[in-house]
Amino acid sequence: MKRNKKQEAAELSVSKIKVRRFEIILTSLFFSALILVMIANIVLYMKNDSQEAINNTYNPRQELLAAENIRGMILSKDKKVLAYTKTEVNGDEIREYPYRNLFCHVVGYSTKGKTGVEDSENMNMIFSHDSLGNKIQNELSETKNPGDNIVTTLDVDLQQVCYDALGVYNGAVIITQPSTGAVLAMVSKPDFDPNQIADLWDDLVKDDESSVLLNRATQGVYPPGSTFKIVTALAYYRQDKEKALSYHYNCNGKFNYEGSTIRCYHGSNHGSEDFTKSFAKSCNSSFANIGTQLDYETLHQTCQSLLFASCLKTKIPYKQSVFALTESSSTDDKLQTVIGQGHTQMTPLQLNMITAAIANQGKCMTPYVVDHIENAKGNVVKRYAPQNEATMMTQEEAEFLTGLMTEVVKSGTATKLINDSYTAAGKTGSAEFSSNKDDSHAWFTGFAPVEDPQVAVTIIVEGAGSGGEYAVPIAKRIFDAALLGSPQ
Numbered sequence: 001m002k003r004n005k006k007q008e009a010a011e012l013s014v015s016k017i018k019v020r021r022f023e024i025i026l027t028s029l030f031f032s033a034l035i036l037v038m039i040a041n042i043v044l045y046m047k048n049d050s051q052e053a054i055n056n057t058y059n060p061r062q063e064l065l066a067a068e069n070i071r072g073m074i075l076s077k078d079k080k081v082l083a084y085t086k087t088e089v090n091g092d093e094i095r096e097y098p099y100r101n102l103f104c105h106v107v108g109y110s111t112k113g114k115t116g117v118e119d120s121e122n123m124n125m126i127f128s129h130d131s132l133g134n135k136i137q138n139e140l141s142e143t144k145n146p147g148d149n150i151v152t153t154l155d156v157d158l159q160q161v162c163y164d165a166l167g168v169y170n171g172a173v174i175i176t177q178p179s180t181g182a183v184l185a186m187v188s189k190p191d192f193d194p195n196q197i198a199d200l201w202d203d204l205v206k207d208d209e210s211s212v213l214l215n216r217a218t219q220g221v222y223p224p225g226s227t228f229k230i231v232t233a234l235a236y237y238r239q240d241k242e243k244a245l246s247y248h249y250n251c252n253g254k255f256n257y258e259g260s261t262i263r264c265y266h267g268s269n270h271g272s273e274d275f276t277k278s279f280a281k282s283c284n285s286s287f288a289n290i291g292t293q294l295d296y297e298t299l300h301q302t303c304q305s306l307l308f309a310s311c312l313k314t315k316i317p318y319k320q321s322v323f324a325l326t327e328s329s330s331t332d333d334k335l336q337t338v339i340g341q342g343h344t345q346m347t348p349l350q351l352n353m354i355t356a357a358i359a360n361q362g363k364c365m366t367p368y369v370v371d372h373i374e375n376a377k378g379n380v381v382k383r384y385a386p387q388n389e390a391t392m393m394t395q396e397e398a399e400f401l402t403g404l405m406t407e408v409v410k411s412g413t414a415t416k417l418i419n420d421s422y423t424a425a426g427k428t429g430s431a432e433f434s435s436n437k438d439d440s441h442a443w444f445t446g447f448a449p450v451e452d453p454q455v456a457v458t459i460i461v462e463g464a465g466s467g468g469e470y471a472v473p474i475a476k477r478i479f480d481a482a483l484l485g486s487p488q
Helices: 005-055 061-068 116-120 132-140 156-166 194-206 225-239 241-245 275-280 284-293 296-305 331-338 348-359 395-411 467-484
Strands: 081-087 093-096 149-152 171-176 183-189 248-251 254-257 260-263 271-274 363-365 370-374 380-383 388-391 425-432 440-448 455-461
Touching (some): 156 171, 156 183, 156 467, 171 348, 171 467, 225 241, 225 331, 225 348, 225 425, 225 440, 225 467, 248 284, 254 284, 260 284, 271 275, 275 284, 275 395, 284 331, 296 331, 348 363, 348 440, 348 455, 395 425, 395 440, 425 467, 455 467
Antiparallel strands (some): 149 370, 171 183, 171 455, 248 271, 254 260, 370 380, 425 440, 440 455
8 A cells, every 4th residue: 555645744744854953953962962071170170270370470360369369378287487578668579588598499589480389389378268247348458468378398497407517518408208299498509588589680691600590409410429329229129139139249449340340438448248337338430330231111110100300299389300321322321320420310309209208108298398278367268288290119129229228327428317216228429420539419318207207308409429428417417406406
């Protein structure tokens, strides 16, 4: 039986309606998904990038907020004022730094640009979470609102000890809490008075030799010297644990290999050594010998796991440490690298992160300076939680390195740290930086107490000489102040 034309037309009409309905649904779903993606993008922007956009010097909103609010204070961990805004009788606002040179790099300045905490927390300080009632009252009286205050992790007493201990030398000191990454002190020299930055500016920017404005603790890159033996030791242990544990070498003061000669510091003859003694005495000859047995890929991967040439999560401005060795590098370059010379360079921040990871059972926490933000009444607006940067090594590897670094203090190059009040672990370094073998930076990095690490300390003293002679005494003053309450 043939269908009539009306039935066919009806069926065609129903079919077209179904197709159109499907197209409408599909189009609706597409635009709904697009809207959701846009909303998600806006949320992510607000969470991650809005502060950076507002902090951009070309963003006019900064001027609007600054016209409404007085820039907030920067405070130490125990609420001592590190920076505040003073309003003159004529209405001019002047940024004041009560501790002058002491915090000049880590706190920074807000004239002639911004650096340090003044830069990273700029948006938060020019924003106000004062009560609505107070804001209305301030508007009626044509008074600015108080901006939010930044409470840092910085300890004024520890900062002063570090500053005084570094003395007349250029260099840097950084102290962190291994379990959290909180920066307790950060000193860089040469320094300047941020209260006078406008007057000093022309002279400071012309000074190409001393780089006064550079924060050496995070942006200074140096040859690591014997502190790099921490890296070499870890790589050797990873390559062949049994071989490392049974290692033996007889040092006569120098090591010759394929036309290259490595000498121990000041020609020291260390005699019969196992791996622990080689590390404790910082024997260049023994570690050069280890370098001949260490394959490039293991050393390279170890440096990668320790975040060389990596982007860090920290908000503190930094430079990346550089692992310069390649598979095609010469034998001499490799031997120089494994003892901390050559072209490999490291920042004190990077070395401190590695040291703190050893103290924290292999886990590296992201270094941070800001604990929380609060309004003018002291109510917390935002609190920053510690975050994990990376797992640099296993717990077993961290314990192995802790044993080596403990022996450095017990019988090696850092015996000046021995005392009855606490145990310490560390590594010294003397990093040559010129053709004159007597020119070297003095390094120390370590943590204490060994049983329950509270502080990780990293020190570089530029051009001073031996790490054991110059950096270790500074470390002792810092450990005493941090753990006993006062430098001994």
